Amino acid sequence: MGEEEKLPKEIFKRIRHIEIASRKLVENLFSGEYHSVFKGGGMEFSEVRRYQPGDDVRAIDWNVTARAGHPFIKIFEEERELTVILMVDASASGNFGTASKFKTEVMAEICATLAFSAIKNGDKVGLFIFTDYLELFIPPAKGRKHVLRIIREILYFNPKGSGTDINNALESLNATVKKKGIVFLLSDFDSDSFEKSLRAASKRHDVIAVEVSDPAETVLPDVGLVALIDAETGEEVLVDSSNEGFRQQYEKEMTAKNSALVKLFASNGIDHIKVRTDLPPVDPLIKFFRKRETRLAAGR
Helix, strand or coil, X not given: CCHHHHCCHHHXXXXXXXXXXXXXXXXXXXXXXXXXXXXXXXXEEEEEEECCCCCCHHHECHXXXXXXXXXXXXXXXXXXXXXXXXXXXXXXHHCCXXXXXXXXXXXXXHHHHXXXXXXXXXXXXXXXXXXXXXXXXXEEECCHHHHHHHHHHHHHCCCCCCCCCHHHHHHHHHHHCCCCCEEEEEECCCCCCCHHHHHHHHHHCEEEEEEEECHHHCCCCCCCEEEEECCCCCCEEEEECCCHHHHHHHHHHHHHHXXXXXXXXXXXXXXXXXXXXXXXXXXXXXHHHHHHHHHHHCCC
16 A cells, blocks of 8 residues: 555555656746756766867876877866755744734745656755754655655644744755755745855855735734734734734835845845735746746846
8 A cells, every 4th residue: 555545545645646746847837947946066077178279278188198198178067966955844823824824824835846846857845844953854866756755844743843943944854855856935024134154055055035914914914903923933912903003004014024034134145025915826937937037047
């Protein structure tokens, strides 16, 4: 009996639904775009050839040159196999959504689309799940069965922690994944300072920040007295959302927080994808791929 057949029927059905939807997106929307916007993990040796005027003397293979009696240089080609790392925030704030889906569900859909794009191109996919702990690490591998396990873990993993420590997660990434990878960091980024570890990760890896938010986190609806509960700490505050001044102050603080996040990513050369629970996640993904493809084509 296969692993899929051992899953409870409702879990298998949900994972299968995400797989079908993601595969359709990959076939219809990302064909030819995924691989063109990422560089390989480095340069690998291809062959040696005889030195020609104008070649870089630093590329001379002195061992072959000594045997042949005339200079040869090493030729390197870009390594095309990519390693995609999905870093998923599983803190308690992910179990929030005033629209049709929770943030955790949106993250799972995005990860599924990226993972199926990766394996379609023969690349490896790995997974970090984190809260204020490193909860789970699945080493990069290929294949449909591996991707289905990743989707299942994102949807149904039961974390020990409830908070968010992006700094610790990035430090774990930097210590664990030595080879250059394409790192998608999915979170609502409700975390203390993580700029230092983010900068270190961006020097080694191609880091893309995927911010998943809910509209109620930006604009507070007018629903009278309401208890605002911090899902990560359990702290509860009773507020009057019908007070226009309070709503304006709330929006002002959320706007400032968002501006600081945008500035942080821009200053470290990190692409930033913004996704909301009330809108299809595929649109921001397509925009990201096409914008990046245009930028690379322009040589910037």
